[in-house]
Amino acid sequence: MTLEELEVFVTTQANVGMEAYYWWCTALMITIHVGFLMYEVGASRFKNAVSSGVKNLLAFAFMIPTFWLFGWYIYLAFPGGFTPIDLEGYGTPWNVSMGPMLSDQATGVFWAAFTLFACTTASVFSGAVIERIRISAFVFLATVLGSVAWILGAAWGWHPDGWLVTQFGYHDVAAAGVVHMIAGWFAFGVVLNLGPRVGKYNSDGSMNELEGHDLRFSFVGLLMIIVGFFGFLGGCLIWAGADFGGWVNIYGAPATLSSFVFNTLMGLAGGMIGAFWMSKGNPFWMMSGGLAGIFSCASGLDVWYPGLAFVLGFVGGVIIIPANDFLHRVFKIDDPVGAISVHGVAGIWGVLAMGIFASGFPAAGDIPASSFSGQLVGCIVMFLVGFVPGYGLSFIMKMMDWLRVPDHVQEAGIDSAELGLRAHT
Amino acid sequence: MNSWPGPENSWEGVDAYFTSADSEGTLIFWTLVVIAILIFVTWSGARHESDTSKNTKK
Numbered sequence: 001m002t003l004e005e006l007e008v009f010v011t012t013q014a015n016v017g018m019e020a021y022y023w024w025c026t027a028l029m030i031t032i033h034v035g036f037l038m039y040e041v042g043a044s045r046f047k048n049a050v051s052s053g054v055k056n057l058l059a060f061a062f063m064i065p066t067f068w069l070f071g072w073y074i075y076l077a078f079p080g081g082f083t084p085i086d087l088e089g090y091g092t093p094w095n096v097s098m099g100p101m102l103s104d105q106a107t108g109v110f111w112a113a114f115t116l117f118a119c120t121t122a123s124v125f126s127g128a129v130i131e132r133i134r135i136s137a138f139v140f141l142a143t144v145l146g147s148v149a150w151i152l153g154a155a156w157g158w159h160p161d162g163w164l165v166t167q168f169g170y171h172d173v174a175a176a177g178v179v180h181m182i183a184g185w186f187a188f189g190v191v192l193n194l195g196p197r198v199g200k201y202n203s204d205g206s207m208n209e210l211e212g213h214d215l216r217f218s219f220v221g222l223l224m225i226i227v228g229f230f231g232f233l234g235g236c237l238i239w240a241g242a243d244f245g246g247w248v249n250i251y252g253a254p255a256t257l258s259s260f261v262f263n264t265l266m267g268l269a270g271g272m273i274g275a276f277w278m279s280k281g282n283p284f285w286m287m288s289g290g291l292a293g294i295f296s297c298a299s300g301l302d303v304w305y306p307g308l309a310f311v312l313g314f315v316g317g318v319i320i321i322p323a324n325d326f327l328h329r330v331f332k333i334d335d336p337v338g339a340i341s342v343h344g345v346a347g348i349w350g351v352l353a354m355g356i357f358a359s360g361f362p363a364a365g366d367i368p369a370s371s372f373s374g375q376l377v378g379c380i381v382m383f384l385v386g387f388v389p390g391y392g393l394s395f396i397m398k399m400m401d402w403l404r405v406p407d408h409v410q411e412a413g414i415d416s417a418e419l420g421l422r423a424h425t
Numbered sequence: 426m427n428s429w430p431g432p433e434n435s436w437e438g439v440d441a442y443f444t445s446a447d448s449e450g451t452l453i454f455w456t457l458v459v460i461a462i463l464i465f466v467t468w469s470g471a472r473h474e475s476d477t478s479k480n481t482k483k
Contacts (some may be wrong), residue, residue, distance in 0.1 A: 418477045
């Protein structure tokens, strides 16, 4: 074998390996949606269990074509703000770049991974609105969240040319802000306009617990979400193949898969233990705490000392419970699965923790080093990118009477009224 | 290399190899069909919900 033949061989194998890696990350991420579906079906009352599942399936199905139509383009074209870069058609659905090409083995698998990230934002949002949002309204809002709002935040805070990255050194490698904050606070904006389920609050303002119909679904679902997040987090690393000789983080700085798995597991364990302690043994908060523990470590998943990751996760697992109580007490919202707290609040903690404990970490190229001020700016931006469209659009939809399932249909049950189905006999 | 049967049975010089890759107008057409389906299904679902609400009223 000549040197040239060896180079071709190595490059080819690296490209095929890269394709295969993201293919399987994408497959594993689908498990997140299996988990969210099971969790939400279990957390719904019997009369609404099927419609909760239908909602999750539709979010998944609508996200894929809309992310192909405009989501990927937004990521590529808007790193500078609201003015698109002239890409000469690249990334638009009628451009050859958005179909199979022999010279491009990367675009398809990266688009797929990002599409599943988008689906994840929709699933996060989905849990907060079960049992009283119109399915068509949910599909529209989920599309806006996953194929517009989230990916705009990613263009700003994940793209190596994003203005938050190049001007502020924003560091959020596994998307505590870019995915979890945006999805969580988008959901909060919608929930404010959507209102609680019928029967959630009494006339004196006291709250009732509307228990789900099958705890086993919720148990298994939450564990499936945790499994799926290994695909999600793996997809947040860049396989640089033969070009750079290994892994880099989303910003192009050196990283390892080992750092991700050290800190994911330690954060998960910390979050579970923290929520166990805080909730006095409530298993659902324990598993939500595990997720919150991962999100608490997500911004700096590439740089944490695993012991610190455990502590960050523990704090995340502890804070989500009083945060959830606070949001319900003050805003009189109804978030049946605690999604706003688990994703929105733990996301804030994750983004800020990077600034508190990892300021000064060098970035790639001309990107400034990480800093608390950069993380704070990023945190505010991610909140606004989620909350503003969520609140604004749902407010308009509420005025149009295209948001909430009418109370009499809620009382009858959405499954029988709209779908003519029962979850089981 | 974008229609069947193609003018040549060869992969020589091929890069984008999907159907209608050399016809931007055709790609725009299919893109519009995708958009139309998504909008129609959402509208249809919303109409079903509204009809259900009327029919469920006591």
